[in-house]
Amino acid sequence: MMGDMRFPFLPLFVPADRPERFGKAAASGADAVIIDLEDAVAPAAKEAAREGLAQGLAGLKPGGTAIYVRLNGADTGYFADDLAAIATLPLTGIVLPKAEDPAIIRIARETLGANGRVIALLETPLGIVRARELAQVADRLAFGSLDYAVAIGARHVRHALDAARQELVLASACAGLPGPIDGVTTTYRDEQAVVDDAAYAADLGFGGKLLIHPAQIAPAIRGFSPTGEEVARAEKILSALTEREGGAVSLDGAMVDAPVVKWAQTVKSRALRLQALQTDGEAGAAARARS
The missing domain is CATH 1.10.287 (Helix Hairpins)
Structure with missing residues (x-):
């Protein structure tokens, strides 16, 4: 069984332009590392980050922690170059941000090959509306709660996002996918906030959580644990x-x-x-x- 079928699935983001952190992230205890070419990398640094992926990945232990790359969105000028850059890399798969179109997921699959996995990150109103279509072609859904809250003009509070979260859970279940992956908790110094957010996600039927710092791993595990x-x-x-x-x-x-x-x-x-x-x-x- 693939590592991203585990409960909970706790992947850790690391900036693509900080290759010296790849190994530390892989050794952190996270279920996977998501090397981020999107939000974590400034526009002026994207080309260099993309070109440095192969060298950064070369230092990782073969067959170790699952490695994903979050590409830039299909609506940006970086997407085609990102796909070309990851085509021959030893990756577990990709995270597709602002996923809205099943056809884009199919294009990504053609690049990744038969064994590559696609996590569709839903963070726009259209993405949520099309969650059930996307779930039919993705390997897993994830919720970009921060971007989604901005997109609908809501505060980033639970009750404002409940409908979207429940739609991801339902879409995943209908497609036979594992529970979706919840969005990040922006603070990593407040362990209880991570515990509470993870527990809330588990209550709704989520099967994992996106992490931004190794310090979030242990409290996320506690939050997903049965009482x-x-x-x-x-x-x-x-x-x-x-x-x-x-x-x-x-x-x-x-x-x-x-x-x-x-x-x-x-x-x-x-x-x-x-x-x-x-x-x-x-x-x-x-x-x-x-x-």
């Missing part, structure tokens, strides 16, 4: 089911049938993965502190 009460309930359900050898059972005055069992299995598997991620993250942080 202690959820894990205890799931274990109780699965234990009761085992004792009765399957089928519908009654537990604490409530009927436990197939959907509830599926929920319990999902909570248990996610709790185990996230517990392992937290342990690995703590061990990595301790090692970095000693070095």
Whole structure:
């Protein structure tokens, strides 16, 4: 299974014009690195950043962390050159910003080849309206919440963006895709803000979150983790089911049938993965502190 099918999927942005950071980002514990040719790179630096991609990628461990490149949008003068530059690079795939047109995703696929993956970043009103079409041709959807809020003239607050977020979740589910990837939390010094944003995204059905700093990885994991009460309930359900050898059972005055069992299995598997991620993250942080 590809790394971007994991729950949660936590990719980390790094500027394309800072190749010395590629290796650090890949070793950060993020599920993937997104090398950003778009917002993180000034117009005057885009050509040099594009030309330096191959050298920067050469220093990464083969077969290690998944590597994506966020291209400039199809409506810019940089898109064709970006596609040409990444055509022969050893990438996992691309992130397509301001995705609105399924045809552009198909063009990108032709460049990437059969194994290349496309994450469609929806951040415009038209992109949200076409989310279900885009989900049919992309490998995953992501939400560019900051740009979207600006585009509709809204404050970047949860209730203003709920309809768009729910549309991405529904479009992904209808297309058989994993849960979409939520947008960034702009502060990385406020861990609780990252925890709260990740937990809110998980509640809505998102399967990951875009990160802008390694310090956001651990709090994002905490936010996506099932609560202690959820894990205890799931274990109780699965234990009761085992004792009765399957089928519908009654537990604490409530009927436990197939959907509830599926929920319990999902909570248990996610709790185990996230517990392992937290342990690995703590061990990595301790090692970095000693070095």
